[in-house]
Amino acid sequence: MTNNEERFKATTPNFRTEAAKKLAELFPEVVADGQIDTDALEELLNPDLEDEESNEKYEFIWRGKKNSKRIADAPARDTTLIMDKDKSKDWENTKNVYIEGDNLEALKLMQKAYGEKVKIIYIDPPYNTGHDFVYKDNYHDSYQNYLETTGQLDDEGNITTTNKESNGRYHTDWLNMMYPRLKLARNLLTKDGVIFISIDDNEHDRLKIMCDEIFGESNFQADFIWKSTAGSNTGSAIKTVTEYIVCYAKNSRFFEAAGIEPANDNKYKLEDEYVKRRGKYLLNKLDRRMTPLHYSESLNYPIQMPDNTSIYPGGKGKQDNWNWRWSKNKLQWGIDNKFIVMKKGKQGWSVYFKQYQKVDNEDNQINRTLPQQNLLDIDGVSSARGTKEVTDLFNNDKVFDYPKPINLLKHLIKIIAEKDITILDFFSGSGSTAQAVMEQNAEDGGHRKFIMVQLPEKTDKKSVAYKDGYKNIPDIAEERIRRAGEAIQKEHPKADIDTGFKVFKLERSTIKQWDKNPENFEAQLELIHSPFTQESTNDQRALEIAIKSGIDLEASPEVDGDNYHFVTDDKEVFAILGNYDENLLEKINKQRKLPNATVVLREMNNGSETxxxxxxxxxxxxxxxDHFSLEWL
Known part of the structure; x- marks a missing residue:
């Protein structure tokens, strides 16, 4: 291992830099003096480039797009997540996560720990109707922007940053908000992962083109269409009753969608000792009356019944144009393997074969499911149903408008057959996705985990939610998840379901940021004595080190005084915030659980020699x- 000691990077990845590193690894011939030689890269790709005689190309541009790319690529410097155990449920055991904060910063903070680990992303972003919340991002001071965004309410509690259609940048403001978030979200998807995005007619076309650019046109899967209302007045002669869920795969080559159980699958009602492998079965008669053209003499033979009598196809003596469906050899195989049933009724003996759910009539495993369809015909799916589901949990109080119905989200979850996956919703609203995950786990024994991210947007002071004590949307969502979890556990008392969640809040970084302004030089000298902000705790500092080193939010550290030890399946970090001596590495080597670990040291007073x-x-x-890389603050 080389370069095993360096200063700790208190930022998340800068993806312009990361992209350059990947290019250098793939094509070392385009690197000159440590920089990417764009002329050399263009020459390398020349066979794939457009006709040099034409400068025209198909592209989607809008005012602010370049800045949106910069915002997506810029690392999170001045933010972190801190834990809130008081608002959490079952902190010590749960694998679920709830983040209160701006989803742009949250997505940046998740890049190292969750890169290519999220199987499903579902989001229900603002539809840009002129009344919903579209906020603007600040490239230079993301945390200050976040504070301003979450405080932009007037004295009456009304949001002051709605995006009215009269605004000259009506569509571009929405695009500039969505672009960096989707770009960061793509990095989190597994190679066979999928993203579902709810939208209506207002921004559907622009969303589709933007996603073609971010995810790749070839990775578009479908526009799922569902009936959301009985009809809404759009100002035209035609009422709109549907909405869309735009679906893209991370990579179509690896993406697989689970099939749908046939509507008539309940016709398989009988079962035998082979039910676990073959499934249930129904009985089909083995004989058929044939047309002369399809009649086969070899299939018109007698079969001996249990009482030693024999019958021909048709149930009587030998008749023209009647056949068994199986040959003599196949019949004997069926008897030996218990595929054949002989029954005596009022009209005499009949011969049947078992048609199973899970195997064909040669005992080969089959899949009788049907392909997914983009037109969703699902019971209990409407905006009104989604609202009722929340009001029922909150004793008939309408604390949230138009949440997505649970059955709709469960249908999307079941498109992925795997049951031990991570599901992310970074416009999580009232927490519908969290409830859908828990319900689906209860129904099929899955162990799916959820990560919810929601801006702590304040509730209207005149609203029922505010009067009931819910001052912001996370207050509503966290209470909904608690109540839904209790109801699910009551309905499925024996099921192994994780209904807990860890709450984290977006805050300013615990690590002091270097200020290049000469006027602040003396204040920056304090960094020599302590790299951390005075108001932060060691628990918060260690968590920030862990997050920015790639430790996921499920992990709980082993704590020894002021020293913290984090371990996940693929990452191990020691955050040494107390005093240490020259025997430190030998001591923690005994605790190491993975082949390689990162050690982050706090600079001690007079500790440079150590x-x-x-x-x-x-x-x-x-x-x-071979086992450690060393970083210091």
Whole structure:
């Protein structure tokens, strides 16, 4: 291992830099003096480029698009997540996560830990109707922007940043909000992952073109269409009753959609000792009356019944144009393998074969499911149903408008056959997706995990929600998840369901940021004595180090005084925030659980010599060098 000691990077990845690194790894010939030689890259790709005689190309542009790309690529420097155990449920055991904060910053903070680990993303973003919340991002000071955004209410509690259609940048403001979030979301999807985006006619076309650019036109799967209302007045002669769910795969080559159980699947009602492998079955008569053209003499033979009598196809003596459907050899195989049933009724003996759910008539496994359809015909799916589901949980109080119905979200979840996956919703609203995940787990024994992200947008002071004590949307959502979890556990008392969730809040970074302004030089000297903000705690500091080192939010550290040890399936981090000596690496080597671990050291007062000796020891001792990388604050 090389370069095993460096300063800790208190930022998330910068994807312009990451992209350059990947290009350099793939095509070292385009690197010159440590930079990407764009002329060399263009020459390498020349066979794939457009006709040089034409400068025209198909593209979707809008005012602010370049800045949206910069915002997506810029690392999260000044933000972190802090835990809120008081608002959480079953903190020590749950694998579910709820984040209160701006989803743009949350997505950036998730990049290292959740990159290519999320199987399903579902979002229900603002439809840009002129009344919903479309907020603007600030490239230079994301945390200050976040504080301003969540405080943009007048004295009456009304949102002051609605995007009216009279605004000259009506569509571009929405595009600039959506673009960086979708770009960051794509990085989180597994290679066979999928994203579902709810939308209506207002921005559907622009969303589709934007997603073609971000996810790739070839990865578009479908526009799912569902009937959301009995009819809404759009100002035209035709009422709109449907909405869309736009679906893109991370990579179509790897994406697979589970089939739909046939509507008549309940016709399989009988079962035998083979039910686990073959499924249930129904009985089909083995004989058929044939046309002369399809009659076969070899299939018109007698079969001996249990009482030693024999019958021909048709149930009597030998008759023209009657055949068994199976040959003599196939019949004997069917008897031996219990596919054949002989029954005596009022009209005499009849011969049947078993048609199973899960195997064909040669005992080969089959899939009788039907392909997914983009027209969703699902019971209990409407905006009114979604509202009722929430009001029922809140004792008939209407605390949230038009949440998505649970059955709709469960249908989307079941499109992915796997049951042990992570599902992300970063416009999570009232928490419908969380409830859908828990319900689906209860029904099929799955262990899906959810990550919800929601801006703490304040509720209207005149609203029922505000009067009931819910001051912002996360207050509503967290209470909904609690109540829904209790109801699900009551309905499925024996099911192993995770109905807990860990709450994290977006806050300013605990790590002081270097200010290049010469006027603030003296204040920056304090970084020598402490890299952390005075008001932060060691628990919060360690969590930020873990997040920005790639530890997911499920992990709970082993704590030894001021030292923290985080481990996940593929990442191990030691955050050493207390005092240490030159034997530190040998001590933590005994605790190490993965082949390689990162050690992040807080600079001690008068500890430069100790740090230097640790660095030298790492260089000189191969066993330690192979297992540790050392970073310091």
């Amino acid at each position: 740090k230097f000796n640790l660095i030298e020891k790492l260089k000189q001792e191969p066993e330690l060098n």
